[in-house]
Structures are given as structure tokens and as C-alpha cells.
Amino acid sequence: MKEQPLLFALPKGRLMEKSRDLLGSMGIDFSFDNRKLVADDKSGNYRFFLVKNSDLPTYVNHGIAGLGVCGSDVIYESGKDFYKLHTFSYGSTKMCLAGLKGSHNFGNDAALKISTKFTRFTRDYYHRHNTPVEVIKLNGSVELGPVLGLSPYIVDLVETGNTLRANNLEIIKELEDIRVHLIVNPAYYKLNYKRINKFVDDIKTGEAKWNLERRK
Amino acid sequence: MKIPQGSESFFFEEAYIHRKLTEAIQNLFNSWGYLPVETPVFDLFDVYRTLIPESDADKIYRLIDREGDLLMLRSDITLFLARQMGLILSDKDLPARICYSDSILRHQNSDDISHNEFFQSGIELVGKAGFSGDMEVLLLLNKVIELLDIKAEIHLGSHALFNQVFRTFSEQQKAEILRMTELREFRALTEYCSSVSGAQKAEAEAELFSFIGSADELETLMNVKSDGREKITGLFGEDAAGELKYLIKIARNLEKAGFTGNFQIDLSEVGSQAYHTGIVFQVYMHGMDSAVISGGRYDGLLSKFGIDAPSVGFSLLQRKIEPGIGSKERFSKPADVTEINDKDIINAFNKAEKLRNEGKTVTL
Numbered sequence: 392m393k394e395q396p397l398l399f400a401l402p403k404g405r406l407m408e409k410s411r412d413l414l415g416s417m418g419i420d421f422s423f424d425n426r427k428l429v430a431d432d433k434s435g436n437y438r439f440f441l442v443k444n445s446d447l448p449t450y451v452n453h454g455i456a457g458l459g460v461c462g463s464d465v466i467y468e469s470g471k472d473f474y475k476l477h478t479f480s481y482g483s484t485k486m487c488l489a490g491l492k493g494s495h496n497f498g499n500d501a502a503l504k505i506s507t508k509f510t511r512f513t514r515d516y517y518h519r520h521n522t523p524v525e526v527i528k529l530n531g532s533v534e535l536g537p538v539l540g541l542s543p544y545i546v547d548l549v550e551t552g553n554t555l556r557a558n559n560l561e562i563i564k565e566l567e568d569i570r571v572h573l574i575v576n577p578a579y580y581k582l583n584y585k586r587i588n589k590f591v592d593d594i595k596t597g598e599a600k601w602n603l604e605r606r607k
Numbered sequence: 608m609k610i611p612q613g614s615e616s617f618f619f620e621e622a623y624i625h626r627k628l629t630e631a632i633q634n635l636f637n638s639w640g641y642l643p644v645e646t647p648v649f650d651l652f653d654v655y656r657t658l659i660p661e662s663d664a665d666k667i668y669r670l671i672d673r674e675g676d677l678l679m680l681r682s683d684i685t686l687f688l689a690r691q692m693g694l695i696l697s698d699k700d701l702p703a704r705i706c707y708s709d710s711i712l713r714h715q716n717s718d719d720i721s722h723n724e725f726f727q728s729g730i731e732l733v734g735k736a737g738f739s740g741d742m743e744v745l746l747l748l749n750k751v752i753e754l755l756d757i758k759a760e761i762h763l764g765s766h767a768l769f770n771q772v773f774r775t776f777s778e779q780q781k782a783e784i785l786r787m788t789e790l791r792e793f794r795a796l797t798e799y800c801s802s803v804s805g806a807q808k809a810e811a812e813a814e815l816f817s818f819i820g821s822a823d824e825l826e827t828l829m830n831v832k833s834d835g836r837e838k839i840t841g842l843f844g845e846d847a848a849g850e851l852k853y854l855i856k857i858a859r860n861l862e863k864a865g866f867t868g869n870f871q872i873d874l875s876e877v878g879s880q881a882y883h884t885g886i887v888f889q890v891y892m893h894g895m896d897s898a899v900i901s902g903g904r905y906d907g908l909l910s911k912f913g914i915d916a917p918s919v920g921f922s923l924l925q926r927k928i929e930p931g932i933g934s935k936e937r938f939s940k941p942a943d944v945t946e947i948n949d950k951d952i953i954n955a956f957n958k959a960e961k962l963r964n965e966g967k968t969v970t971l
Contacts, residue, residue: 452896453896454894454895454896454897472789472790473790474790474791475790475792476791576896577789577790577791577897578891578895578896578897578898579896580791581760581762581819581871581873581889581891582760582891582893584819
């Protein structure tokens with residue numbers, strides 16, 4: 392009897408494109424045609440769900456998808472525990488504290504006032520460092536916070552720094568390296584560990600080859 | 608209409624199946640000599656404070672009574688049961704076989720759909736140490752799985768093995784290693800343990816606790832030789848090897864008893880509760896996001912409540928399992944309901960009683 396396909400959540404956007412490219416190089420081909428959000432690979436061994444990045448941990452946590460590709464920033468914000476069975480070579484970025492160029496002056500305020508999408512990370516980071524912090528939750532275009540005077544600082548992911556520069560902002564401190572992981576629901580792993588271990592081994596080998604090919 | 612997050616109500620056929628299943632589970636427990644116990648809905652928080660893992664503490668509902676004492680609502684039946692047993696049991700009552708079916712109350716986040724985890728049925732075997740106690744509970748566990756008719760897998764590990772292998776580590780270090788083991792963060796575990804164990808032994812520790820497999824596969828792992836001696840015994844000592852042999856012995860005996868369920872020795876099962884001391888196990892069910900049955904041995908827990916008795920038991924998240932049970936018609940409400948059409952209510956009542964005595968379901 393053919394086994395059920397492994398259920399896999401992918402985040403919309405660049406991470407999905409990279410992941411599909413990598414999986415395609417391993418012979419796992421699929422596409423989300425006509426705005427569909429569910430796709431099976433040609434072998435029928437994998438079923439992929441296309442979900443919003445920040446919702447991905449919820450799907451994996453509840454076992455709707457067994458596996459997922461997710462950044463450590465999103466995992467941390469979810470507050471959920473997953474098995475992280477592989478760290479991908481792509482999608483790395485940094486969580487940074489930024490503010491208007493030349494304007495930062497710690498120590499004058501009772502608490503650091505920070506606008507961010509990453510409220511849990513920001514609060515925990517500064518609590519760990521015994522720094523009082525006031526966090527303002529934003530859902531996007533965080534750079535506007537200091538520009539419009541909502542808060543002097545932001546905590547956000549910085550890849551190239553172009554958006555910061557364009558808005559007259561600069562990195563004050565790099566807080567943490569963010570990596571992209573293959574996450575797995577623990578119960579799902581326990582019931583499918585042989586297949587998942589094999590898949591992880593294949594991913595490790597496949598990604599090394601894929602990186603070599605791309606460098607050519 | 609607003610409903611508080613985390614509350615659950617269910618009705619009619621669903622509630623009927625729930626009650627019938629609860630009855631069937633309790634009947635099974637009773638037939639093994641287990642008698643029911645009812646625990647209070649709330650108790651003093653200070654009694655349990657040190658026994659609750661930090662990760663669980665924020666899920667507990669707490670309230671202050673009129674005398675200013677901090678109370679907690681029942682969030683874990685085993686803990687509340689242990690206190691009650693400490694109050695009523697003495698050595699002459701042992702071994703005591705106890706069963707329960709009851710609800711628990713925990714805080715739930717808005718993205719958490721686990722409200723179906725709030726009804727637990729289970730057993731505790733108090734005062735029966737070692738192999739015979741562990742086997743009794745595992746054999747009964749298998750009977751419960753048979754009764755539920757679910758496709759499930761039992762994963763058996765050992766907290767005693769964990770304590771043996773990491774005996775030279777501090778309690779704080781052990782808590783961190785336990786967390787890494789549960790999350791299968793074995794690369795991080797190797798790095799963390801290297802400073803105490805040395806690089807080679809730390810790798811072996813990670814390899815050991817990543818093991819999932821059959822008794823045969825564990826035996827193969829144990830027979831690996833290094834310098835003419837079993838590698839595991841050489842690295843971790845006779846006592847740790849003894850704990851592994853104990854798990855194999857259990858697995859072999861379960862096979863002899865015709866154990867029907869899928870069964871794995873899983874050394875990453877180390878017991879998330881602070882009170883575990885011996886075997887620990889979880890049951891996983893296809894289509895479920897987390898374990899549906901958890902259990903293990905906790906020989907030191909009752910001594911905290913006034914009676915020093917070894918204990919072992921398990922608890923099932925019954926509401927979580929209910930949608931997936933097999934042959935559900937066993938617990939379904941009666942299909943045929945006879946309606947008596949008689950304007951004279953006393954005549955109707957008498958007719959209905961006659962039919963009810965024949966086993967029929969009758970409405971007036």
C-alpha cells in the first residue's frame with residue numbers, strides 16, 4: 392500500500408521560490424497552478440501547502456502540515472517548539488536595532504521605545520539584557536516609525552540595508568543572526584521518522600549539490 | 608455571542624458518545640481492579656509550585672480566596688491525585704489501584720486549538736515498584752488502545768537512563784539537556800555536553816538519545832564494541848547499560864504477551880514532568896498534532912505529599928482521541944426510538960415502561 396504523502400508547508404514569497412528550486416533539483420517537482428494553494432509533487436510522495444509566512448508555525452504546530460520551511464524569527468514569534476532538523480544555506484538575514492542616522496543617544500530615556508513586527512523577540516531580547524523597553528507593534532513598513540516620529544528606534548530584519556539607507560536610517564546594533572530551518576511537528580516526526588530522516592539526509596546532500604551547481 | 612477562549616461544550620450525540628466511551632474506559636479499568644477517585648477542582652498553589660515546570664506555569668489559572676491564599680484550578684490530575692493519595696493512603700493500603708475521568712482547566716492562546724485536551728482519563732498504580740508495576744501499566748495501556756480501536760504507536764523511553772548518563776551534570780544543566788533532548792537538538796546537545804563529557808563522549812550521548820527503534824535495533828547498538836568492551840557500558844557505566852537492558856526486557860515481555868500495538872523504544876522520550884523517575888512513554892496517533900496518551904513512573908512524587916510509595920500510571924486526552932476512535936457505532940445513541948401516541952399520559956407511560964423493560968428506547 393502506498394504511503395500517505397508527507398505534508399509540507401511553504402511560506403509565500405522568496406523562500407518558497409528558493410525551496411521549490413532546491414526540491415526541484417532533487418527531483419521533487421511541483422507548482423501552484425491557477426492561484427491554488429495546495430500542490431502534489433509528481434511522485435505523489437509530497438503534498439505542499441502555500442501559506443503566509445507568519446501562519447506557517449500554526450499549521451505545523453497543529454499537524455495540518457507535518458513539515459515546514461521557516462525562519463528562526465517567525466519560529467520565535469510563534470512561541471512554539473518544533474524539531475529543527477536542517478538549517479538551509481539560503482534566506483539568512485540579521486535582526487537589527489536601527490534608528491535615524493546619528494540620532495541615537497541611549498540613556499536619556501526611561502525605556503527604549505521601539506517599533507517592530509517582532510514584539511516577542513524584542514521584549515525578550517532586551518529583558519535578557521536588563522534594558523527597559525517599550526514596544527510598539529507594527530505590521531509593516533516599520534522604517535516609517537522613526538521617520539514620522541512614532542518611535543526613535545525599530546527592530547527589523549536587515550538583508551541589504553537599502554531600505555534603511557533610503558529612509559535615512561542606520562543599523563545601531565546587530566541583535567541576532569536569522570536562519571531558515573526545516574521544522575517538523577514532533578508528533579508527526581515520531582510517526583514518520585524513518586521517511587523524514589531519509590528526506591533530511593537527501594536535503595543535506597541535495598543542497599550541497601544545488602549550491603555547487605549555482606556557483607558554476 | 609462571546610465565548611471565553613479555552614472553554615468547551617458539546618451536545619447530544621457527541622456528548623452521548625463521550626459518556627459511553629468514558630463508561631467503557633472506566634469499566635475496563637475497574638475490571639483490572641482500579642477504583643475511581645474524584646479530585647477537587649482547585650487547591651492551594653503553593654502545594655504544587657515546585658512540581659510544575661516553568662513552561663506550564665503560565666497556563667495555570669490562579670485565583671485568591673477570601674483568606675488571601677493563592678489557589679490554582681486543576682491543570683493536571685496526576686498532581687492533584689498525588690496530594691489526595693498522600694492524605695488518605697497508608698502503607699497497609701498498598702498497592703492501590705486508582706482510576707479517574709475528569710476535566711482539567713488551562714489557559715489557551717488565541718491560536719491554540721487544543722481545547723480538546725481538557726478531559727483526561729487515566730490510572731495510577733501506587734505502591735508497586737519495578738518491572739511488575741511497569742508491565743501491568745503497559746499491558747493495560749495496550750488494552751485501552753485496543754478498546755479505542757485507534758491506529759497508534761507507543762514510544763517508550765527512560766528518565767532513569769537520562770539521570771544515569773547525565774549524573775555528573777548539575778540540575779540546571781540537566782534541565783537544559785532535557786529540553787534539547789525533547790526537541791532533538793542533538794548538535795546543540797553535543798556542543799553543550801562537550802565541556803563536561805569531552806567531545807567523543809558528548810557525541811555518543813547525542814547518538815544514544817536520538818535512538819528510535821525496535822528492541823533488536825537497540826541490542827545491536829548495545830553490542831557495538833570499543834576496546835573489546837561494549838561501547839555503551841564503557842562510556843556510560845553498568846547502571847546506564849542496565850537501564851537500556853531493562854527497556855529491552857520490557858519490549859520482549861510485551862511481545863510475549865501478544866502486544867498488538869505498534870511499539871518503539873524511543874530514548875528521546877525522557878519525560879517532561881519534573882517528577883518522572885523511571886520509564887516514560889507517549890502514544891502518538893495518526894492525524895493528531897501531539898501525543899494523545901502520556902505516562903511514566905514517578906517514585907518520588909508521593910513522598911512530597913506524606914506517603915513514600917513508588918507509582919506508575921498514564922493519562923489519556925480523551926476528547927482529543929474521540930473523533931478518531933474505530934467502530935464508533937459501539938458508542939452511538941440508539942438508532943430506533945419508539946414514540947407512544949396515546950393522549951392518556953398514564954396509558955402512554957405504562958406502554959412505554961413495558962417497552963423500556965424490553966430494552967427499547969421510548970419517548971412519550
